[in-house]
Amino acid sequence: MTITPESVVSIHYTVSAEDGTQLDSSEGKQPLTVMLGKRFLIEGLEDALQNKEQGEKFEVDIAPEQAYGQRMDELVQQVPKDMFDGMDVEVGMSFRATTEQGEQSVMIIDVAEDHVVVDGNHPLAGVPLKFEVEVVEVREPTQEEIEHGHAHGPGSGNDH
Numbered sequence: 345m346t347i348t349p350e351s352v353v354s355i356h357y358t359v360s361a362e363d364g365t366q367l368d369s370s371e372g373k374q375p376l377t378v379m380l381g382k383r384f385l386i387e388g389l390e391d392a393l394q395n396k397e398q399g400e401k402f403e404v405d406i407a408p409e410q411a412y413g414q415r416m417d418e419l420v421q422q423v424p425k426d427m428f429d430g431m432d433v434e435v436g437m438s439f440r441a442t443t444e445q446g447e448q449s450v451m452i453i454d455v456a457e458d459h460v461v462v463d464g465n466h467p468l469a470g471v472p473l474k475f476e477v478e479v480v481e482v483r484e485p486t487q488e489e490i491e492h493g494h495a496h497g498p499g500s501g502n503d504h
């Protein structure tokens with residue numbers, strides 16, 4: 345079966361940064377099962393999957409614009425230390441915060457005497473990615489999956 349914009353696909357994937365550092369992989373796990381067209385995958389990967397066949401293996405380089413976006417300097421902000429209410433804050437800690445852009449994950453990148461610098465950029469913002477993909481299965485969504493707007497079954501994360 346050929347992948348269409350509405351397919352449910354199961355893929356094995358390995359994603360690396362430009363320098364070859366492996367960032368994530370489904371190796372040794374169940375293939376990832378997703379419904380396309382619902383923004384579960386980054387845009388560049390979703391585009392690359394179109395018209396591929398079950399069983400096909402391919403590699404694709406994805407620019408940040410088609411992945412997690414470019415880094416935005418305005419997402420790096422200084423906040424007063426007393427906002428953390430005596431918490432032990434350390435560089436590298438991340439937490440959910442409500443910002444002007446809505447709720448997002450931010451990471452502490454600097455801790456000074458009276459303030460803390462937080463970075464709301466996605467850790468992979470600005471990073472070109474290389475995906476190695478194997479299309480394990482391609483199928484039409486079931487009626488129930490269409491109603492729920494996501495895939496069901498092994499590897500989908502939805503076991504109801």
Ligand SMILES: [Zn+2]
Pocket residue numbers: 489492494495496502504
């Ligand atoms: Zn469901």
